[in-house]
Amino acid sequence: MKARIKFSKNGSMRFIGHLDVMRYFQKAFRRADIAMSYSQGFSPHQLMSFASPLGIGLSSDAEYLDIVLEDSESVTDFVARLNAAMNDEIRVREFTVLEEESKTSMAVLAACDYLITVKPGRTSFLTEKEQRKEAARRFAARDAIEIVKKTKRSEKMVDIRENIYKLTDDRDEFEAFTGGRYGEITLDTKEYLPVLYMQLTAGSIVNIKPELVLEALCTQEEKEYDGYSYQIHRLEMYADGDAKKGEIHTLSSEIPCRLVPLSEYGRACPK
Amino acid sequence: MRKLALSDEILLSVEKPARYIGGEINMVKKNPSKVDIRFCMCFPDVYEIGMSHMGIQILYDMLNLREDTYCERVYSPWMDLDKIMREQNIPLFALESQEPVRDFDFLGITLQYEMCYTNILQILDLSGIPLRAKDRKEGDIFVIGGGPCAYNPEPIADFFDIFYIGEGETVYDELLDTYKEWKASGRDRVEFLKAAAGIPGMYIPQFYEVKYQEDGTLADFYPIVKEAPKKVLKQVERDMSDTFYPKKPLVPYIKITQDRVVLEIQRGCIRGCRFCQAGMLYRPIRPRSLEFLKRRAGEMLRSTGHDEISLSSLSSSDYKELSELVYWLIDEFQGKGVNISLPSLRIDAFALDVMSKVQDVRKSSLTFAPEAGSQRMRNVINKGLTEEVILKGAKDAFLGGWNRVKLYFMMGLPGETWEDIEEIAVLSDKIAREYYTIPKEERNGKVSIVTSTSIFVPKPFTPFQWSPMVSKEEAKEKRYFLLDKVKGQLNAKSIKYNCHDADVSELEGIFARGDRKLCDVILRAYESGCIYDAWSEFFHYENWVEAFQEFHVDMDFYIKRQRGEDELFPWDFIDIGVTKDFLLREYNNAKAETVTPNCRVKCAGCGAAKFACGVCKE
Numbered sequence: 001m002k003a004r005i006k007f008s009k010n011g012s013m014r015f016i017g018h019l020d021v022m023r024y025f026q027k028a029f030r031r032a033d034i035a036m037s038y039s040q041g042f043s044p045h046q047l048m049s050f051a052s053p054l055g056i057g058l059s060s061d062a063e064y065l066d067i068v069l070e071d072s073e074s075v076t077d078f079v080a081r082l083n084a085a086m087n088d089e090i091r092v093r094e095f096t097v098l099e100e101e102s103k104t105s106m107a108v109l110a111a112c113d114y115l116i117t118v119k120p121g122r123t124s125f126l127t128e129k130e131q132r133k134e135a136a137r138r139f140a141a142r143d144a145i146e147i148v149k150k151t152k153r154s155e156k157m158v159d160i161r162e163n164i165y166k167l168t169d170d171r172d173e174f175e176a177f178t179g180g181r182y183g184e185i186t187l188d189t190k191e192y193l194p195v196l197y198m199q200l201t202a203g204s205i206v207n208i209k210p211e212l213v214l215e216a217l218c219t220q221e222e223k224e225y226d227g228y229s230y231q232i233h234r235l236e237m238y239a240d241g242d243a244k245k246g247e248i249h250t251l252s253s254e255i256p257c258r259l260v261p262l263s264e265y266g267r268a269c270p271k
Numbered sequence: 272m273r274k275l276a277l278s279d280e281i282l283l284s285v286e287k288p289a290r291y292i293g294g295e296i297n298m299v300k301k302n303p304s305k306v307d308i309r310f311c312m313c314f315p316d317v318y319e320i321g322m323s324h325m326g327i328q329i330l331y332d333m334l335n336l337r338e339d340t341y342c343e344r345v346y347s348p349w350m351d352l353d354k355i356m357r358e359q360n361i362p363l364f365a366l367e368s369q370e371p372v373r374d375f376d377f378l379g380i381t382l383q384y385e386m387c388y389t390n391i392l393q394i395l396d397l398s399g400i401p402l403r404a405k406d407r408k409e410g411d412i413f414v415i416g417g418g419p420c421a422y423n424p425e426p427i428a429d430f431f432d433i434f435y436i437g438e439g440e441t442v443y444d445e446l447l448d449t450y451k452e453w454k455a456s457g458r459d460r461v462e463f464l465k466a467a468a469g470i471p472g473m474y475i476p477q478f479y480e481v482k483y484q485e486d487g488t489l490a491d492f493y494p495i496v497k498e499a500p501k502k503v504l505k506q507v508e509r510d511m512s513d514t515f516y517p518k519k520p521l522v523p524y525i526k527i528t529q530d531r532v533v534l535e536i537q538r539g540c541i542r543g544c545r546f547c548q549a550g551m552l553y554r555p556i557r558p559r560s561l562e563f564l565k566r567r568a569g570e571m572l573r574s575t576g577h578d579e580i581s582l583s584s585l586s587s588s589d590y591k592e593l594s595e596l597v598y599w600l601i602d603e604f605q606g607k608g609v610n611i612s613l614p615s616l617r618i619d620a621f622a623l624d625v626m627s628k629v630q631d632v633r634k635s636s637l638t639f640a641p642e643a644g645s646q647r648m649r650n651v652i653n654k655g656l657t658e659e660v661i662l663k664g665a666k667d668a669f670l671g672g673w674n675r676v677k678l679y680f681m682m683g684l685p686g687e688t689w690e691d692i693e694e695i696a697v698l699s700d701k702i703a704r705e706y707y708t709i710p711k712e713e714r715n716g717k718v719s720i721v722t723s724t725s726i727f728v729p730k731p732f733t734p735f736q737w738s739p740m741v742s743k744e745e746a747k748e749k750r751y752f753l754l755d756k757v758k759g760q761l762n763a764k765s766i767k768y769n770c771h772d773a774d775v776s777e778l779e780g781i782f783a784r785g786d787r788k789l790c791d792v793i794l795r796a797y798e799s800g801c802i803y804d805a806w807s808e809f810f811h812y813e814n815w816v817e818a819f820q821e822f823h824v825d826m827d828f829y830i831k832r833q834r835g836e837d838e839l840f841p842w843d844f845i846d847i848g849v850t851k852d853f854l855l856r857e858y859n860n861a862k863a864e865t866v867t868p869n870c871r872v873k874c875a876g877c878g879a880a881k882f883a884c885g886v887c888k889e
Contacts, residue, residue, distance in 0.1 A: 010272065012272075012275055015289055015292055016289055020526070023524075023526070026576070027575065027577065029576070030572075030573075030577075031296075031574065038608050044608050045608075056283065057279065057283045087294060228283065
């Protein structure tokens with residue numbers, strides 16, 4: 001039985017890399033005595049895959065892990081049982097049973113929402129409300145946003161304007177745009193000052209890192225970008241309800257993208 | 272959110288920040304201000320190595336059972352963080368509370384190998400603890416050492432307030448109770464040490480004085496306060512099935528060297544191999560009951576979620592109920608995706624059956640540790656493994672589908688001849704030949720044999736404690752000789768030969784049988800930048816040579832000398848049960864190439880019977 005878990009990742013767990021989080025879950029499932037399905041062979045491993053690795057240092061409200069369960073009994077109290085076997089800084093928030101034919105979240109991922117905050121004890125021009133409002137406005141008005149994309153072999157300039165679906169300093173505006181209600185964000189926003197919200201293209205075809213967008217914004221404002229000053233927090237991940245395989249819809253596409261949070265995409269009929 | 276000692280900026284700029292954040296699954300949480308004793312347990316090497324050590328997990332669990340004590344952990348910061356901490360004056364902190372180590376009551380350092388000695392100084396230095404015990408003042412932490420290298424603590428005696436001689440399960444309660452009483456009394460620091468000296472197994476180096484002869488050997492070694500005993504008796508846990516063993520071991524976030532449940536099935540060894548220090552130190556052998564092991568295996572697998580369990584002991588095949596335990600583990604856990612690993616297993620029909628059930632035969636390799644190539648030399652070292660047994664084991668394994676073999680040997684054993692070394696190559700080849708006696712259609716491709724040699728390091732409390740160690744030059748010559756002999760074998764193409772670094776072994780040899788004169792040398796080497804000496808990329812041999820020269824300490828004195836039968840050794844004040852008379856008898860048996868039967872066949876009268884437990888009572 002295919003299922004999807006949505007979890008948050010905060011605090012010291014920000015320093016645990018993607019592969020280690022995978023190992024962490026493997027052990028947590030065993031501790032919680034959840035009947036996972038295993039691959040065949042002499043060193044069987046649990047069938048699981050992440051939607052998108054979160055960079056070290058980033059925090060998140062919405063990480064997605066797809067798993068395969070042996071039986072439907074494991075579904076009972078799934079969230080409570082798993083959370084009892086976890087630490088305080090990785091918490092399961094939602095559990096969705098998927099249709100058997102549904103694709104992995106990695107395959108359908110189309111966009112991510114991010115919150116940019118300024119870390120306690122750090123300074124940034126973005127802490128000034130007027131400055132960040134103006135910066136976001138200027139950013140949104142641009143026709144092209146060129147960044148340097150580094151690969152192993154070369155560096156090239158790419159225009160990512162069409163991959164930035166939204167960038168604003170205003171939470172209400174952002175929520176109106178995404179159609180989501182984030183409720184309580186698991187990052188402590190009394191400590192970390194929220195300054196910007198953004199929705200960016202994500203997935204295996206094009207994946208825009210929020211750091212690059214933030215850096216481009218700093219460059220636009222002629223400010224130095226200091227990555228250590230900002231805590232980047234992932235808010236949500238989406239699939240595109242209308243995209244076909246190998247296709248992405250961006251701002252410049254004829255067909256607009258129809259984003260659905262991963263926790264709702266491919267959900268099996270409710271019981 | 273947990274408070275961390277290091278800033279995000281630092282954590283994001285070092286390799287594997289998870290080494291420093293603590294918070295692992297099953298980590299013990301207590302309020303540090305609500306306990307009487309804060310104990311910081313340290314393994315002086317990098318996190319992945321230190322976290323793999325079961326001994327610390329046993330002590331961590333045991334000490335935290337005391338409500339009045341909070342035991343936390345610290346490991347050596349890696350080179351990248353070491354540099355940052357020095358530059359920014361960040362004090363070394365414990366993983367649990369993330370608070371500075373120097374504010375604790377005790378720093379307990381486990382001494383698992385000699386090459387970690389400079390890392391001890393790194394820990395003290397980064398913590399801001401005076402390096403020498405004599406410079407520590409009222410209110411300073413007490414530094415206590417334990418583990419195998421504590422059986423010759425003299426080369427690092429200056430840096431420790433106390434050495435705990437023996438197994439950790441035994442007298443910590445007494446030590447901590449004594450500490451609490453002393454703390455409440457408000458008396459001087461030295462008074463606690465005097466009280467501790469009265470607890471069996473405690474060695475307080477500053478209460479002893481050493482006199483040397485003109486030739487540099489010990490003339491006398493004696494206590495200078497009335498509280499300190501003349502001999503320190505090793506402490507032994509007598510009932511291994513009614514003692515501390517964690518039900519909920521720590522589970523790290525990053526991959527560590529031993530990323531599995533470790534079940535110590537017995538302590539000690541009956542074999543009496545003459546090169547093996549552990550085989551003498553942990554006498555007598557004490558098995559844990561099958562019932563105890565089954566219960567713990569289940570509890571530990573459930574509480575950790577590990578997908579592997581490893582049975583640990585010096586010689587698993589000597590555990591009488593091994594097959595019952597192993598088949599039970601397979602029945603109980605294999606269906607849940609749990610892998611079972613059995614190191615130190617003699618290759619026989621049982622071993623092959625188990626291995627074929629738990630491993631992928633095509634991907635795994637067989638390991639034999641003949642330790643010496645010739646039967647003559649195996650008699651010298653009392654390694655009761657015959658060529659017949661090795662070849663039979665190999666043949667059976669080949670028939671079962673295996674085609675990879677690892678062989679471990681030592682070079683530089685006492686009385687070793689060129690023929691003995693050549694026999695290493697010959698034995699490797701015989702195993703390969705054994706493979707090709709199998710009809711071609713039944714073979715699984717080519718055979719691959721990896722033959723490794725390490726340099727034999729004579730250790731205290733072994734029959735070879737009187738022996739000189741092979742010199743670096745000789746070791747090199749022997750290595751080339753063996754390489755040449757391997758190349759001359761019929762199956763040379765199937766045999767790969769590896770060998771161990773001679774510079775590191777030389778220092779290990781010096782520290783192993785060293786005396787107090789080495790404290791200055793080790794401190795100077797540390798000051799000149801030596802740290803992580805066990806890691807070849809950080810090992811600076813030339814710094815060590817300079818440090819020895821500066822203090823006019825002769826390296827050869829410790830390794831090249833044949834020691835006299837009546838020489839007083841720096842470690843002779845420790846009583847491990849096994850007597851010096853027995854060790855000398857065994858040394859003479861070695862020279863006569865006489866084999867001594869194992870403890871279960873016939874008691875050799877080693878002296879360990881005074882502990883009245885384990886095999887001595889079977």
